[in-house]
Amino acid sequence: DLIDRYGADGVRMGMMLSAPAGNDILFDDALCEQGRNFCNKIWNAFRLIKSWEVSAEASVPEASRLAIRWFESKQNAVAAEVADLFGKYRLSEALMTVYKLFWDEFSSWYLEIIKPVYGQPVSKQVYEDSIGFFDNLLHLLHPFMPFITEELWQHLSDRKEGESLMISPISISTQVDEEVVSRFEVVKEVIGAIRSVRLQKNIAQKEALELQVVGESPVAVFDAVITKMCNLSAIYVVEAKTDGATSFMVGTTEYALPLGSKIDVE
Numbered sequence: 001d002l003i004d005r006y007g008a009d010g011v012r013m014g015m016m017l018s019a020p021a022g023n024d025i026l027f028d029d030a031l032c033e034q035g036r037n038f039c040n041k042i043w044n045a046f047r048l049i050k051s052w053e054v055s056a057e058a059s060v061p062e063a064s065r066l067a068i069r070w071f072e073s074k075q076n077a078v079a080a081e082v083a084d085l086f087g088k089y090r091l092s093e094a095l096m097t098v099y100k101l102f103w104d105e106f107s108s109w110y111l112e113i114i115k116p117v118y119g120q121p122v123s124k125q126v127y128e129d130s131i132g133f134f135d136n137l138l139h140l141l142h143p144f145m146p147f148i149t150e151e152l153w154q155h156l157s158d159r160k161e162g163e164s165l166m167i168s169p170i171s172i173s174t175q176v177d178e179e180v181v182s183r184f185e186v187v188k189e190v191i192g193a194i195r196s197v198r199l200q201k202n203i204a205q206k207e208a209l210e211l212q213v214v215g216e217s218p219v220a221v222f223d224a225v226i227t228k229m230c231n232l233s234a235i236y237v238v239e240a241k242t243d244g245a246t247s248f249m250v251g252t253t254e255y256a257l258p259l260g261s262k263i264d265v266e
Contacts, residue, residue: 002032009145010035016095016144021088038099039148042141045107046152048115049130055121062224064126067113069177070184072129074105075136077181079172082140091144098140106137109188113225131156139170186250187222193248194230197257201246208233212241214254 002011013035018027078101085094114130116122135156142149142165153165198205211232219226223235241247241256248255 002029006032006036007039007147009039009148012145013038013095013099016092018092020092021090035145038103039145041103041107042145042148042152045102045111046134046155048111049127049134050155052116052127053121054124054127056124058121058123060123060125061228063228064114064123066222066225067110068126068129070180071105071110071133072173073175073177073181074184075101075133076173077176079136079140079170080174080176095144098137098144102137102141106133113228136170136172138165139168139172142166183219183222187219187225189250190219190226190255191229193250193255194226194232194257197246197248197259201259203259205231207231209257209259211235212238212245212256212258214238214241214247214256216253218251218253 002014006014011032014029014032015025015027017031017034019025078097082094082097085091085097110133111130114122114126135153138149138153138156142153146166150165153159153168194209194211197203198209203209208231211226211230211234213220213235215237217223217235217237220237226232227235238256241254242258242260244260245256245258247257
């Protein structure tokens with residue numbers, strides 16, 4: 001009955017999430033529903049990537065180059081963590097780790113950063129790197145959700161007769177640029193804070209804003225990502241913020257958004 005409602009992969013995921021090593025199984029149908037929703041997420045990510053027009057002439061935007069560099073390290077770190085968890089038979093934790101990598105890092109961040117402007121093609125290199133990441137994610141998810149991952153893996157590129165994800169070895173590098181991974185966490189906080197200001201002040205995403213960094217920016221290398229994700233016209237390093245600007249702190253760094261012309265200050 002559960003498989004009829006949520007699909008075999010959804011039920012498998014529900015069973016895994018409700019069965020932490022060494023504890024009683026606290027089963028709940030809602031976990032199978034979460035599994036089904038995750039299957040939809042995987043499918044939609046696949047459809048999105050495959051819907052892009054690819055151009056060999058298109059250049060690689062700086063934001064996409066940075067996103068590729070970050071996600072490669074993030075994925076390598078998670079793959080090593082999953083291997084460690086498998087070794088300790090902590091399977092539900094291994095699944096949750098891959099789940100977060102796919103849902104949060106890949107879908108919510110990576111795909112958003114590299115997504116081309118509507119109607120524009122994506123560069124061949126960005127597309128191929130993205131397909132490579134998706135392939136790695138399918139390998140990591142396959143032991144838990146074999147049906148959807150096998151189906152999508154067969155569609156990802158041309159396969160030979162008899163080729164199967166089941167017997168395709170995982171070949172993910174172990175190299176992790178810790179600095180890039182930790183800096184990107186700060187970038188996420190900055191982007192989140194700017195989006196919160198937009199929400200609070202009722203400023204539409206299509207209106208470009210300026211960002212001021214008081215003192216020195218610890219994540220200046222990721223400016224292109226922040227600019228794209230927050231629709232900024234410029235990022236300036238300043239000694240002191242503009243009077244009346246809305247400011248916020250990330251770590252020990254102060255950021256400010258001058259909103260004078262965007263809102264009725266009075």
